[in-house]
Amino acid sequence: VNEASILAKLPRKHRNLVLGIGDDAAIYRPKANEDLVFTTDLFIEGVHFKSEWNRPPGLSPRSLSHRALARSLSDIAAMGARPQFCLVSLALPKWATEQWIEEFYSGLLNLADQTNTALAGGDLSNAKYFTADVMLAGSVARGKALRRDTARAGDSIYVSGPLGGWRHRESITPRLAEGRKLLGKATACIDISDGLAVDLHRLCLASKASAALDDIPIQEGATLKQALHDGEDYELLYTAPPRTRVAGLRIGVMQKGTPSAITLHGQPLEPLGYDHFRTRT
């Protein structure tokens, strides 16, 4: 494997960009009246996926790269933005053969094409463990991006779909179209990456409000606990004024009171969820 041969196989041009892969930096020309949103997500062997997954019967390299890009796309969806381009940094251990790397890029470019995301560049290095960092840029009409700090007491709370079922899903489907449809309607939005309880807690903290939940839509085959606390759902969680019609499933209401306190059927709900640092000291 060498860097030049990896790079030679990647697409050089894309309509979203003035200049893509191959220079010191990629060049993007902003359009009139757009804001740009930026997110980045690490995807690390042994942390975000098991080391054994690089071999059958684990996830294929295509599935891994789909997942790595989908997580960043989900953040862009939560802003109500349209993906524009990504930078993908890869640290490659010896087990990553040229064929494995090609298939990894193939899965990534497949989802990138589906979502009109250009691969604008990145960095390559060797390493002991496989690590990907996927930076994604999106665009949204000026001043319209959905934030997590703008929910108000009295707003209804919604999710874009039933929760807890990620174990039964092949791959993540970022809710890009759903996010864009919320522009001008939702008052706040976040994606559920670490679990409904903990991500709602974050939205409440940012918005300085509390939340009362009633009905939690649960994926077939999942438990209420999984719906509340499992990560990897990647549905959108959002708020809107009670009289505003928005798509989605209503799960409760934003309230005044102790900031970030959450109740379910009137009982306190702990903001437990997936935390990468929980096992650290």
Add this chain to the structure above:
Amino acid sequence: VNEASILAKLPRKHRNLVLGIGDDAAIYRPKANEDLVFTTDLFIEGVHFKSEWNRPPGLSPRSLSHRALARSLSDIAAMGARPQFCLVSLALPKWATEQWIEEFYSGLLNLADQTNTALAGGDLSNAKYFTADVMLAGSVARGKALRRDTARAGDSIYVSGPLGGWRHRESITPRLAEGRKLLGKATACIDISDGLAVDLHRLCLASKASAALDDIPIQEGATLKQALHDGEDYELLYTAPPRTRVAGLRIGVMQKGTPSAITLHGQPLEPLGYDHFRTRT
């Protein structure tokens, strides 16, 4: 160490941004008639710095983060752009204590402040080896960014300073002011991150031209071989028409002929330099 306590200590606002750390994505509002340039650089324990360097007498965490950010700033300098914001992803092993992480961010924010770069976000994870990925965004007047594929036969070749002396330097100084002064004058530009010979080779390949070198300015204490082939110089390498007055040290001339062939005093020069993949199979 936990994510919330790390994030709580980082600056939340910066004039370059509409929204910084704390949401699903950062928000940047482009100014009229600007192009944006994007680069990202990995910085990995055991690859870009020795594992022993996380303890005395190795590099301090402040020096490590300075270096990690400076490498990306150098890419932005080579585009003639002004830094705007960065996203910093950190994968943290158990040896990275809260104090170590604080000092790492302190060094990073120090250089970020000096160069008017906002810390806009990033990702945090645990890992077996320390890994940083620094994405940097810069801005430049529309259509004016310096590229590596636009040098022309007959152009003079320059470097921004003497080469080969990185071993004697405490830290990298990205040539941001020097890069911006080249706008409208230089025909092409690249930064010397892997060595003069290999980076000039890249510029020649991209520009479909060859190069003839004569005088190579060497840092005091360095050898010609180090000036030609050592990485980590981070000076700028650029071309300009012979009658255009630009700052810097003239080292040769661009020519027609076999694309990417380089000579030094008429003798062929191999494009050897630092390559992260050279030791891979």
